[in-house]
Amino acid sequence: MPNYALEVQFFNTFILRPEASNRVYIEESRIKGGYNEDFVNIGPKAHLVDENYSETRRDNALIYSGVYNSRTDVNKTNVFNAAENITRSVDPANGSITKLHAEDTNLNILQEDKVSYALIDKDALFTAEGGQLTASGAKVIGQVVPYLGKYGCQNPESFAIKGARKYFADKSRGAILRLSRDGITEISAAGMRDYFKDNLKLADKVVGGYDDSADEYVVSLQGSNISSTYDTLTYDETVKGWVSFYNYKPDFMFSLNKEFYSLYHNNVWEHYSNNHYNTFYKETVSATVTFIANGNPSDVKNFTAINYEGSPGWEMVGSNTDYGSYATTVLPSTNTISGDIVSRFTDKEGKYYSQLMNTGAGGLGMIAGVGISGIKGTTANVTMKHSSTSEVELFTVSHNITISS
Numbered sequence: 001m002p003n004y005a006l007e008v009q010f011f012n013t014f015i016l017r018p019e020a021s022n023r024v025y026i027e028e029s030r031i032k033g034g035y036n037e038d039f040v041n042i043g044p045k046a047h048l049v050d051e052n053y054s055e056t057r058r059d060n061a062l063i064y065s066g067v068y069n070s071r072t073d074v075n076k077t078n079v080f081n082a083a084e085n086i087t088r089s090v091d092p093a094n095g096s097i098t099k100l101h102a103e104d105t106n107l108n109i110l111q112e113d114k115v116s117y118a119l120i121d122k123d124a125l126f127t128a129e130g131g132q133l134t135a136s137g138a139k140v141i142g143q144v145v146p147y148l149g150k151y152g153c154q155n156p157e158s159f160a161i162k163g164a165r166k167y168f169a170d171k172s173r174g175a176i177l178r179l180s181r182d183g184i185t186e187i188s189a190a191g192m193r194d195y196f197k198d199n200l201k202l203a204d205k206v207v208g209g210y211d212d213s214a215d216e217y218v219v220s221l222q223g224s225n226i227s228s229t230y231d232t233l234t235y236d237e238t239v240k241g242w243v244s245f246y247n248y249k250p251d252f253m254f255s256l257n258k259e260f261y262s263l264y265h266n267n268v269w270e271h272y273s274n275n276h277y278n279t280f281y282k283e284t285v286s287a288t289v290t291f292i293a294n295g296n297p298s299d300v301k302n303f304t305a306i307n308y309e310g311s312p313g314w315e316m317v318g319s320n321t322d323y324g325s326y327a328t329t330v331l332p333s334t335n336t337i338s339g340d341i342v343s344r345f346t347d348k349e350g351k352y353y354s355q356l357m358n359t360g361a362g363g364l365g366m367i368a369g370v371g372i373s374g375i376k377g378t379t380a381n382v383t384m385k386h387s388s389t390s391e392v393e394l395f396t397v398s399h400n401i402t403i404s405s
Contacts, residue, residue, distance in 0.1 A: 058089075059095075059096030059097060060089060060090050060091070060092045060094075060095070060096055060097055060111065061087055061088065061089045061090070061097075062087065062088045062089075062090075062097070062100075062107075062109075062118070062141055063080060063086055063087045063088075064086050064140050064141060065077050065078065065079055065080050065086075066078075066079035066080075066081070086140070087141075088118060088141040088144065090109060090111060090114075090116060090144055091111075091114065093113075094111040094112065094113040094114035094152065095111045095112025095113045095114075095152065096111065096112055097109060097110070097111055098110050098111065098112060098152075098153050098154060098155075098156045099153055099156040099159050099168070101159070101161070101166065102120075103117075103164075105119070105120050105121065106118065106119060106120060107120055107141070108166065108179070109144065110152065110153040110156070110159070110168065111152050111153070112152045112153070112154050112172070113150065113151075113152035113172070114146055114150070114151070114152050115146070115147045115149075115151055115152065115153070115179060115184060116144050116145060116146040116147060117144070117145055117147070118141050118142060118143070118144045118145075119141075119142030119143050119144075119145070120140065120141065120142065121140060121142065147179070147183055147184050148183055148184065149183070149184045150173075151170050151173065151175065151177055151184055151186075152170055152172065152173075153168045153169065153170060154169075154170070154171045154172060155168070155169050155171055155203075155205070155206040156168075157205065157206060157207050157208065157252075158176075158206040158207065158208035158219060159208060160208045160209050160210040160217060160218075160253075161210060162210040162212070162215075162217070162237075164180055164181055165178055165179070165180045165237075166178070166179040166180070167179075167187075167208055167210065167217045167219075167235075168208065169200060169206040169208065169219065170200075171200045171201060171203065171206065174188075174193075174196050174197030174198070174200045174201060175188045175189075175193075175196060175197075175200075176188040176192075176196055176200075176217075176219060176235070178217075187217075187235055187240075190235070190240060190241045190242060191241055191242060192233075192242045199221055199226060199231065200221065202221075202223055202225040202226055203221040203222060203223045203225075203226060204222060204223035204224070204225075205220075205221075205222040205223060206219065206220070206221055206222070207219070207220040207222065207250055207251065207252065207253060208220075208253070209250070209252070209253025209254055209255070209260075209262070210253075210255055211234070211253075211255060211260040211271070212255035212258045212259070212260060213255070213258060213259060213260045213271070213272055214234070214236070214260070215236065215237055215238060216234040216235060216236050216237070216243070217234065217235040217237075218232065218233075218234050218246075218250075218253055219232070219233060219234075219235075220232040220233075220249060220250055220253075222249060229249070230249040231245060232245065232246045232247075232248055232249065232250070233245045233246065234246065246280070247278075247280055247283075247285040248262065248264070248280035248281060249264070250262035250263060250264055251263045251264055251265070259271075259272075260272065264281050265281075269281060275390070275391070276389050277388070277389050277390060277391055277392075278387075278388070278389055279389060284389055286385050286386060286387045287385065287386050287387075287388075287392070288317070288383055288384065288385045288386075289383070289384045289385075289394055290381065290382070290383045290384075291381075291382055291397065292379055292380070292381055292382075293379065293380040293381075293382055293397075293398075293399050294378070294379040294380075295399070295401065296401070296403065297378060297379065298378070299378065299403050299404070300323075300376065300377070300378055300403070300404040301376070301377065301378065301401040301402065301403055301404060302374040302375070302376050302401060302402045302404055303319075303321070303327075303356055303374055303375050303376075303377070303380050303399045303400075303401055304355065304356060304373050304374040304399075304400045304401065304402060305353060305354065305355050305356055305373075305399065305400035306319070306330065306353075306354055306356055306382070306397065306398075306399055306400075307348075307351050307352060307353040307354070307397075307398055307399075307400075308345075308351070308352050308384070308394060308395075308396060308397040308398070309350070309351050309352075309395040309396045310352075310392070310393045310394040310395045310396075311386070311388075311392035311393050311394070312332065312333050312334055312347070312352070313332045313333070313334050313386055313387075313388055313392065314332060314345070314352065314384050314385070314386050314392075314394060315329065315330065315331055315332045315345075315384065315385050315386070316329060316330035316343075316345075316354070316382065316383070316384055316385075317329055317383050317384070317385045318381070318382070318383040319356065319375065319380055319381065319382045319383070320375070320380065320381055321375050321376060321377020321378070321379065321380045321381075322377045322378055322379050323376050323377035323378070324377075325358055325375035325376045325377055326358065326359045326375065327343075327356045327357060327358055327359065327375045328343045328356075328357045328358070328359055329343060330343040330344065330345060330354045330356070331343065331344040331345070332344070332345060333345040333346060333347050333352055343355065343356070343357050355373050356373060356374055356375055356399075357373060358373075358374065358375050374402075376404065380399070382397065384397065
């Protein structure tokens with residue numbers, strides 16, 4: 001094929017024309033082309049064709065390419081030199097690699113059943129006492145060092161980052177984990193261990209993201225076996241605990257410039273963008289708070305009344321005891337319904353008060369009937385609800401009780 005100059009729009013390219021073809025293929029070798037040039041000389045270009053090529057899939061190995069030189073703009077990130085030792089394998093007994101994350105001069109490696117890190121451009125040396133030192137090494141991917149603990153990650157979509165902290169789910173062990181400079185911590189053990197052990201295994205998808213605005217890790221368990229097909233809840237680093245469930249089901253979550261966003265049905269939604277509370281993806285829901293009343297926990301009690309401090313408009317939508325005694329709904333103080341419904345909060349000097357009326361299923365010697373006050377038990381589960389789209393407060397909730405004789 002004779003040499004000739006071909007004018008192109010891209011600079012410093014490789015040009016290849018297959019035999020007996022008029023089609024020319026151009027591959028750019030640099031991020032940007034040469035200086036003030038708009039053509040290249042094709043010239044001769046040798047190449048080999050492997051008719052028996054095949055693909056090899058290695059789920060537990062790493063490989064690195066050539067580099068992009070920012071000074072010369074030569075891009076070799078698509079070059080893998082088989083003559084060099086450019087691979088590094090991890091223990092296949094720990095499953096496939098599900099996530100890689102570069103941090104400083106280390107590469108975090110998440111496998112299905114193990115979390116490790118690889119030293120980049122250095123190797124680990126160990127003292128006689130077992131201490132670890134690092135030294136410059138000739139290999140790009142140095143020694144692979146495992147973190148303590150038998151944990152892994154099967155759902156890379158749960159991975160989220162905040163500074164030096166990395167969060168992810170280990171579905172096989174029913175745990176939510178935080179990887180930081182002090183190692184791996186099971187944050188699901190902060191009051192929610194049983195919940196995650198029961199529900200993570202049911203999830204088909206575990207979506208994670210970090211909310212920079214609230215300084216919270218958000219995780220959404222999604223699947224047909226999850227209640228209402230999803231549970232979205234948050235871990236707060238300030239209180240070191242799980243603080244809330246939310247009524248939205250994100251496809252993806254991320255923070256940008258201290259603002260929190262989520263993707264839902266191919267749309268990007270900005271959170272905290274207006275003053276419409278309890279509204280997610282244009283759907284308004286009610287805020288609910290569920291808690292356990294267990295004053296004098298060893299005594300059998302009659303819970304005769306409930307009162308709270310906070311905004312007007314709260315409603316008690318459910319209350320039952322461990323003895324199987326149920327209370328009727330307590331309507332908000334703002335409700336204007338009249339008649340035989342006696343359970344309604346009344347404003348008394350800034351505190352909202354109501355008797356608790358049982359539903360008729362008194363149980364264990366409790367006199368039943370709508371006109372009878374109180375529910376009997378050692379503890380009571382209570383759920384409060386508010387339907388406002390404005391900011392409201394629930395400061396305290398308490399009960400009046402009498403000890404059963």
